[in-house]
Amino acid sequence: xxxxxxxxxxxxxxEIDSLPPIFIxxxxxxxxxxxxxxxxxxxxxxxxxxxxxxxxxxxxxxATAALVDVIGSGVMLTSGVSMTGVSxxxxxxxxxxxxxxxxxVEAKTLRMGKAIGVVxxxxxxxxxxxxxxxxxxxxxxxxxxxx
Numbered sequence: 001x002x003x004x005x006x007x008x009x010x011x012x013x014x015e016i017d018s019l020p021p022i023f024i025x026x027x028x029x030x031x032x033x034x035x036x037x038x039x040x041x042x043x044x045x046x047x048x049x050x051x052x053x054x055x056x057x058x059x060x061x062x063a064t065a066a067l068v069d070v071i072g073s074g075v076m077l078t079s080g081v082s083m084t085g086v087s088x089x090x091x092x093x094x095x096x097x098x099x100x101x102x103x104x105v106e107a108k109t110l111r112m113g114k115a116i117g118v119v120x121x122x123x124x125x126x127x128x129x130x131x132x133x134x135x136x137x138x139x140x141x142x143x144x145x146x147x
Contacts, residue, residue, distance in 0.1 A: 025066075025070050027051070027052075027066075028063050028066040028067050028070065029070050029071075030049075031046060031047060032044050032045075032046050032067075032071075032105075033045045033046070035104070037078060038078065039078050039079060039080075040075065040078060040079050040108060040109035040112075041075065041078070041106070041107070041109070042071060042075045042078065042105075042106070042107045043104065043105070043106050044071060044104065044105045044106075045102060045103070045105075045126065046067075046102070046105060047100075047101065047102050047103075048098050048099065048100050048102075048103060049100070050100065053100065056097070057099065057100075058097035058098055058099050059097070059098040059099075059132075061092070064098075064123065064132075064133050064135070065090060065092050065135070067105065067121070067123075068090055068092055068135030068136075069087060069090055069137060071105055071107045071121050072107055072119045072121050072137030072139075073085075073137075073139070074107065075107035075108065075109055075119050075121075076109065076112070076117045076119060076139060078109070079109045079112045079117065081112065081117065081141055083141065084139065085117065085139035085140050085141040085142070086139060086140050086142075087138070087139055087140075088116070088138040088139060088140050089136070089138040090135065090136070090137050091135065092133055092134070092135040093133060093134045094132075095131050095132060095133060095134065096125075096130060096132045096133075097132070098123065098125070098133070101125070101127075102126040102127070103123055103124060103125055103126055103132060104123075104124050104126050105121060105123050105124075106121070106122050106124070107119055107120065107121045108120050110136075114141070115140060115141055116138060116139070116141070117138070117139050118138045118139075119137050120134065120137075121135040121136070121137065122134050122135075123135075
């Protein structure tokens with residue numbers, strides 16, 4: 001019990017309350033380069049920076065999940081929606097470690113309906129093509145009332 005308490009309540013070295021209201025997207029996506037944009041498909045390259053590493057010195061799973069959110073929302077915009085909606089589900093399968101170095105991220109639209117969109121986001125090591133993680137993101141787009 002004490003170990004869990006120490007882990008979750010540890011002191012931060014930064015002033016949390018001084019962070020801007022929206023800081024997650026810029027934190028994880030800074031340095032992301034768009035290599036290819038097609039309807040329903042994005043291909044990005046990204047050098048995993050030190051700021052996104054966990055205690056094991058590889059990319060933090062939370063950073064990967066946040067990138068599934070951000071890049072998944074981006075590919076939805078290539079599929080004809082005018083807003084990114086709200087997340088209904090995000091899942092990520094972590095298959096290998098991504099250390100500091102270049103990865104590529106490919107996002108594809110799986111389904112875009114009137115109210116729901118589903119995309120896949122795959123992270124690969126740039127040099128070998130080995131899959132690091134696979135994510136899926138489902139979003140809801142508010143339907144305008146007909147009244």
